Amino acid sequence: MLLWGQKTVGGGAIVEELRVYETMFIMDPTIPEEEREKLVEKVKNVDRWGVRKLAYRIKKFLEGDYTVILFRAPGDTVNNLEEFYRITPEIFRWQTFRRFDIEKKERKAKKKEKSGQVT
Numbered sequence: 001m002l003l004w005g006q007k008t009v010g011g012g013a014i015v016e017e018l019r020v021y022e023t024m025f026i027m028d029p030t031i032p033e034e035e036r037e038k039l040v041e042k043v044k045n046v047d048r049w050g051v052r053k054l055a056y057r058i059k060k061f062l063e064g065d066y067t068v069i070l071f072r073a074p075g076d077t078v079n080n081l082e083e084f085y086r087i088t089p090e091i092f093r094w095q096t097f098r099r100f101d102i103e104k105k106e107r108k109a110k111k112k113e114k115s116g117q118v119t
Contacts, residue, residue: 018072020103023081023096026054026064031090036065039090043069043081059092070099 027036029051040046049066058064073081078096085094 018074020070020072020099020106021078021096022068022070022099023078023094024066024068025085025091025094026058026066028090028092029061029063029065035090039088040067042084043067061092064093070102 027039040048047068047070049068051063051065054062054064082094082096085091
């Protein structure tokens with residue numbers, strides 16, 4: 001039985017399809033910038049938003065250092081990333097979600113490309 005997001009190739013080997021995810025995490029703005037950069041370097045391809053005011057107080061903070069990451073990965077990698085956020089005390093909030101809109105756009109482009117090549 002195939003799980004959602006998996007497909008078979010060749011002799012029936014199961015290959016997990018890479019999905020598109022976006023995650024944002026907020027770090028403690030009181031730690032030195034170099035330490036925040038080191039934390040961010042542990043996760044590549046990031047968009048640093050910098051220190052911004054929070055909508056409401058979280059723990060003792062009124063500001064946080066925001067980072068957004070757009071990446072392609074199998075589901076278990078997302079679980080590992082979320083575990084990293086959970087055990088890192090400098091990161092006090094995070095949210096990860098699947099970007100169906102980007103996946104849909106890519107599927108349409110591939111379909112259009114294939115139909116253009118066939119004709």
